Amino acid sequence: MLIGTHVSQAGGLDKAIGRGVERGCESIQIFNQSPRMWRPTRYGPDDFAAFRAAMADSPIRAVLIHAVYLINCASEDPEIRSKSLASLKQSLHVGDGIGADVVLHPGSALRGHVGEAIRRAGAVFREALAESERSMLLLEDTAGAGGTLGRSFEELQALLEAAGGGDRLGVCLDSCHLLASGYDVRTAAGLTETLDCFDEIVGLDRLGAVHLNDSQTPLGSNRDRHANLGEGELGEEGCVAFLSEPRFEQMAVVLETPGPDKRGTTAEEIAYAKRLRSRGLKARA
Template sequence: MDGEGGRGAAAQKPKKSLPASNKVKRRTRKDENPASDDSPKSEPSKKRITSKIETAKSKGSDDKKQKSKKKETTNKTQTQNTDTSTDVKPETDAFRNQTSERKTRVRKKPNNDNPKRVEKEVEVSEMVTKHLHRSLSSHKYVGAHVSIQGGLWKAVVEAKRIGARAFGLFLRSQRTWNSKPLEEEAAEKFRSTCDELGFEPRYILPHSPYLMNLGSPKPDVFQKSRAMLVEELNRCQKLGLTLYNIHPGSHIGEMPVGKCLELIADGINYAHSQVSGVTVVLENMSCQGSTVGGRFEELRGIIDHVEDKSRIGVCLDTCHAFAAGHNLSEKTGLQRMLDEFSEIVGLSYLKAVHLNDSKGGVGCRLDRHENIGRGHIGLEGFRKVMNEPRFNEIPMILETPASSHFEDYSDEIDLLYSLCE
């Protein structure tokens, strides 16, 4: 993933114009500040994004206003009540990438702090109700990476509000080695809210902090990363979760790739020996810099060295795959990629999908997420993704940036379900 917990935000560059066939009708947001607690709610008609692929022309002064507002808001970052000290410089390209974009949006309004009867208090729009109904026949569990601001259980409420059938989240601050212990009361709130709002553990995909690098040739970083993985799997166990997504790691140019893959597997084996019941899910990467996991052979290399094959899996990120050279915008691109994955890794290891368009072109090796239909994969590429039966019954998680084109994740979820045939 490219991703948040609150996910950090810095100013984003203006988006380049794409072919008309990839554009989605532009929306005007009532409140450009995603962190505002008192932003007015949009009417259902204004929150509906058309399922048709429309051609949009530039809007001159309206675009300038939107860009001006975006500059004022995208520099704001979310904060968490955790220790922010770090004594080891982050090594992975993933950490550096996240300083340039926010990948998770903050809920519009604070939720009631009482988790009891929370289902009755979740406001769901007419659009969300419709796409939830449509999703039932699709066998696709689409959701988004949601903020844990205010407590882990509030992420569940936010997932419900946006009409998600699955969701991702950080279990703690993603930018620090240290964090507060997970209290049993907080864990119980999370579990009970998941039960009440109907989210099963198999459709919840926690994400590792960006500091983690199990492939580091530096002993202190490797030890910290391994300890972090154990701590995170313990959190999953307390929360009743069964999946945990990680970026494999980086050799930082100081170790052969093969040795790096073995080191990553060693870290996973150790964590497995300390914590039971949680599957570690390896995310494919974009082949950027010294990161590993961009090639399916590298993912297979890690899996080969993992002792408990029943507790290892893979999450396919569409942006990362596209950047690594799999042309998902082509008619047969997805089919070819999945056939290759099946041959090299094995479909039995496919546990989840990260849904992201790509700012960079095919094979660019850049980890730059874009909103669905606004990047180089395009809507037709995601139409194939949404109608691919091999993606049935697994979590499909959006990690796209905040944008003036979509008011919140519910718009993109609705758009994706509209592509189902």
């Protein structure tokens, strides 16, 4: 398991590596541009080479790119879909350049038929994949109000199928989103059952990464509010279950917590996660 966190890419992609190292990360997640604007940051071969060199000299073994929040591949508005496609293509292009997989929220459709929203999103995913080379596209399970796609394993599977079901499609599971969407992952037994269910509906071979966040809101609340590890509804026991889960063994497990001062996950919290991992592994041994 490669424990890490989301870090800033401000000042250049390679700067993210140093920020991950400072926090004791074994993996990192970055945005490939400012997450609240459509305007892309252009990177060239030198930026990618600098990133790869910095990573090779570091203990960081896996990188995720989180696509920007504005993307909505399921939108009924063709202009939003075309901007979403351009932005997703750029994320996958940077992913190809630095050897990262791309995490994406599948989208939402406030009106109309869910099946049609899934088909619209699938078409955008397919086109973005066709115009990039290697990078995996990981659809993240979500939490939110009606219209948010990807809250259930059935819906994730429908999205993967709509996207063509190819080898470069996968899933990123977020512990906070699972809990808020009604999957009881607060104990090792609950997590085991949830992953068995995921395996049956989607297939564990599709699982590409994990986000570990505690949740400010309770089971089935349909609200996405991340909490620091051990301080929310998932609790320490739930965090230990995720951190010692054998099926996450080779995977990047990335924290996206608010941190003590709302400035993101700290080195102390990464160290805490590593202690919880050791505790869980000892208990399972």
